[in-house]
Amino acid sequence: MKLSYDIYICGVGGQGIIKAGEIIGWAAMKEGMDVVMSEIHGMAQRGGGVSTEVRIGKAKGTIIPSGHADLMMAFEPLEALRAVEKMRKDAYLIVNLTPIPPFNISLREYPPVDEIIAELGKFSRNLYAFDADRVALEAGHPLSMNMAILGAATATPGFPLSEDAIIESMRENLPERLFKVNLKAFKGGFMSLEY
């Protein structure tokens, strides 16, 4: 018996990964559910790969076991591929298409993004890749990319929290002056999955 709905969020330090997880966690509490979340701090955050694992339900451990994640929110394509073993067979994968090559390699050594997406497709039928950076830019600020991904994630079938709870949580956890732009990015992400 699976104890929780598990969300794996990954990307690169500085992309707003923890903030996205926090917003989901507060929203889960609003909906009266138990939730635990892991965060990576410190050295790994200097441009390294960063992940946050959110588990909504009765699980106590914050590390999602192999084959358990129901949803992946990947802010960067390469980091999505790194985490495939966390996903259960029918997991929903939301993947940003904009790559951030590791500083120690040049773009030439970075696997082509379409190959990454194709590889991810072998692990899940429910793959949705889109240019979240562009959605964020159109919303008014490149740093709202995390909310574009969150929007798409919220629209996936089986997502356990309501859109309203997420938006309310965004209002409480984001600086007031940035809320509008972030909401626009969220809506942009949400719509892009719906249609």
Added chain:
Amino acid sequence: MIKILNATEGDEVFLLGNEAAARAAIESGVGVASTYPGTPSSEIGDVLSKIASKVGMYFEFSTNEKVAVEVAAAAAASGVRSFTFMKHVGVNVASDSLVSIGYTGVEAGMVILSADDPSMFSSQNEQDNRHYARFANIPLLEPSNPQEILDFTKYAFNLSEKFKLPVLVRTTTRVSHMRSKVKVGGIQKMRKKGQFKKDPSRFVLVPSTARTMHKKLIKKINKISKIVDKSPYNQIYHANGKYGIITSGGAFNYAHDLVNEKELPISILKLGFTYPLPSGLISQFLEDLEKVFIIEEVDPIIEKDVLSIIGQENLEVDVHGKLDGTFPRIYEYNQDIVGASIGKLIPLKLEKKKALKTHLPERPPTFCPGCPHRATYYSINKALEELEMQVIFSTDIGCYTLGIEKPYNTADYLLSMGSSIGAACGFSKATRQKIVSFIGDSTFFHAGIPPLLNAVHNKHDFLIVILDNGTTAMTGGQPHPGLPFDGMGDEAPAISIESIVEALGINVKVINPMNIKKSIRTFKEALTTPSLNVVIARYPCQLSFKARGKPVRINNNLCNECLECINKLACPAITYDNGIKVDQRYCRGCTVCVQICPEKAIKPKGGSSE
């Protein structure tokens, strides 16, 4: 921050473990709190530094952990509750005084929180600080989630006060950096000032008093061992069957999830109050078992205790843990590891891993775009190249340790905070090689000054580069004694690094590392001047220094793709994709690449970073 301070009794808040620890301090009426920042404990100080003055608590970032423990001990000896917290290796620095505080004891509650780091996410080792409780003979609690951090820490203050002993709370990264629902309690009024009652026979540990106090300490710990068996922090879950698990702290979570998910007939004894050990409870739990699994991160401490209980009580139960190889001896655990380990002895259906076949490029952490350390390392490497000189790089703990990565290669030896200068003293005597040691500003204040005195007095010959970015950057930008404000944001005298160095009669130069030409010249001079030299490379951390210049642009007609900017500078904002490109999202306009481009193909785009 507001949520931690303003939540009222009974409110449910989504708190990080470290935030729960800060809340525990204000709920317990802590009057004095102290720390030296270290991941995974850093956020406790970040929270307290913002709320301390609002609740009437005194808080400080001490120069190092030993000082932090001494500050807290003196407060607790004076009847003021005190809280001190640090990462696991910080307790080593503090240990000289910590072990003695068990002897003297305290008057008001004193809690020491040690944030251990299994799997070494941001540390040089994964030592298990539960040993310190046994070593110093002080009680130990092991919370497994943020709610328990709050509850256990509050209990620890009462326990400490009752037995007049400091109490150790041990967390691990996954508990410190776990976020979950926490029901908060009420905030207790704090006692800010106490009265120190002189009692040299207790508080001055010369051999004659220490002999008496050690005897008293043993008596106290024996008394406490009578209450642990009944402590509500040690609990039995679903007692049934012939198999059992004994576990503590974060490891409990994985055992709990596995047993519940697979509906295994295994009872779990979860230990929260683990020193002195609840041996009565443990032997009662073991009585009807055939097999017991001991699941703990990092060392087999409880396991050895369980074996001794089994020996003493003549019980017949097989013990499976780290000692017989059932569980891994190193790194943090997770549900997969716990499942695979238990699965060696009882049949378990486990998920098969669907591993990726292709090898993916690693993504090691690196200096931020615009980071002055990158510029410093570029310049010193250029200076060495021009001098055709090879050196040993003795480095230290901080962001600049990332110089270990290519293309900088500026880290050859590192032990602990301050070891760059101490070890350089040794290298300069034991070898004929040239030595350059790197140390950050916060680390210099923490543990760099005594070895610097040593280097001068014993006439060592090497170059010390102090990378002064005006903050404790690696742990999130906390202040240190070099800054004109303290841990609570109040004005404070800034201590000048160069004045300390000059006072010792050392030749010192201060450079702006973002000026590459001058930096190379200064490094060449220092490297060719015999005797001890200090160069201070001073420029603010790009994370704390919000101002940024406009991104640079590249004239691809002038660029001949020599790749100096990629191969030698390795700024993450510069990439190669059919020609050199500057990523506008990351470039901070620091213009170091502009200065080093041999073809002058990189141009500033108006405005500078200052």
